[in-house]
Structures are given as C-alpha cells and as structure tokens.
Amino acid sequence: MSADTPRTADPAAPAHDAVSCTGLAYAFGETNAVDGLDLSVREGEIFGLLGPNGAGKTTAIRCMTTLLPVPAGMVRVFGLDASRERMGVRRLLGYVPQQLSADSGLTGRENVALFARVFDVPRKERAERVAQALAAVDLADAADRLAKTYSGGMVRRLELAQALVSAPRLLILDEPTIGLDPIARTGVWEHINAVRAATGMTVLVTTHYMDEADQYCDRVALMHRGRIRALGTPDELREGLGERRRAEGAAQDTLPTLEDVFRDVAGSGLDDQSGDFRDVRSTRRTAQRVG
C-alpha cells in the first residue's frame, strides 16, 4: 500500500486499545522509575508485563489505574485520558494490587460485598453479583468463613473476586501469584483464564515468573529500567532469539526460554542493582494467612 492510499477502517477492529501508553515517564526524586514507556494492550488479550525488581512495573500500573498522576506522556484506557478522566477510567477497571487488600476480620462474602458497594453495583443486583464473583473463583463453599482462615491461594482468589464484582472491562493484577506454591499459582491462573474466556475481559498482569507468562499470556512485554526492551508473543520472542543465535553460529540444543530472551535484551544490567527475576524482595506475603 502506498503512503497515499486511503486506509479503510477494519469494522471488526476494536475502536481503542484497552491501554495505550505513549512516552510515559514517572520519577521519584532522582529515580526515573518509568522512563519513556510506550505500550499498547489490545482489547481481550492477557498481556504480561515482566521485569525484575525495580523495573518500573508497579509505577507504570499505578499511573494506568490513576493512583499516580501522569507527569509526562499519555495514558489512555479504552480511549479515556487517565489524567483528565480519572473517574471514568476507574469505572472501567478492576485492580488487584501487590499489597493484601482483603480484610481478615470479614468473611469472604462480606469482603466482596464491600467492593460491590464501593463500585456502585446496583443494590438489587449486589447479592447475586457477589455470589457469582465468589463462585467464579471457586470460593462459594468458603464464602461465609472469615478471610483470616483462608490459605494464601484462597486470599488471592478472594481479591480476584473483589476486583471482578464490578464486571470490569480491564483487570489489572500486580504479581497475583507471588509467594504462592505451584498448585495455588496454577489455581489463580486457571480462574483468571476462565473469567477471561467467559467475559472477554482484558487482563494486564505483572509477574516475575517467566514460566507463567510463557504459559498463560497472549503477549508479553519485557521491561527493564523503566522501558520496554522486547515485546511479542512468548513464541515470537523465543523463536526470534533462537534464530539470531543460529545466525551467529551458536550451538543450541533447546529453544531459548523467556528468561534467556530477557537476559539477551537487558544484558548484564540485570545482575546489578535490579536484582534477579526471582529475587523477590517484596514485603508482600500472600502465602501467609491474612491477619
């Protein structure tokens, strides 16, 4: 197509990306936590934002959720400007932060009901929507137990139910499986997947776990020192590195992993102040019971 050929809009294409960041920058004093981030999350996909400690993932997400201002660049959520239309953006999304957000002294049902009230779920629909959200994460049988009796995996699923009760178009999860054992991690992902399949909701998730991203995300972005260093489907990224290595004549018995891809794009910088993928210094301890 020549530069002059008029483009016809694809009627099947969504009008807006779920999230679009252009030149997003955010600094804490001298620290450029996010440093010119360009990123688009397409409607309906599970998108993984990966990176080591301190890469800037949480800061970027907090700008997208309007919890932090957007001092430089632009953030749009389904076309709404996160700086100017904060309430509109908030209504479109469910957010599960890294920090525990469930109240240990309330039952699972009461915790979800609280979110239903805060997010203005109509009073008449509330009981049913709360029950649906709990059932979607397999907590119907435990709904009337205090959250402090839940295991770490159950707490994480409860937080997922809290975020789902308002039927968000975009679900943002900040390290949803950190601190969980492998079985609980799989459980959280299976519930995310099932809800996405049932609702078509877009999911943006941050994680240190490259294996999870490889298995569950449609596309991933590798973030390092405030910027995106690589972007694509997990297969594209792994095959791209494999091809490059073959072209360079490097011997390889197996296809590179996503971790190999990240080491390749971020280089030795990964091993200094940024920490390693699994160097989880986060104070959050989901594996422990709340309370």
Ligand SMILES: Nc1ncnc2c1ncn2[C@@H]1O[C@H](COP(=O)(O)OP(=O)(O)OP(=O)(O)O)[C@@H](O)[C@H]1O
């Ligand atoms: N409230 C704050 N005050 C000062 N510096 C901060 C603050 N929050 C984050 N930073 C710094 O900003 C940079 C990016 O941090 P951020 O938490 O966004 O990274 P991250 O990729 O989410 O890391 P993690 O995986 O450990 O959660 C880091 O250098 C961090 O030390």
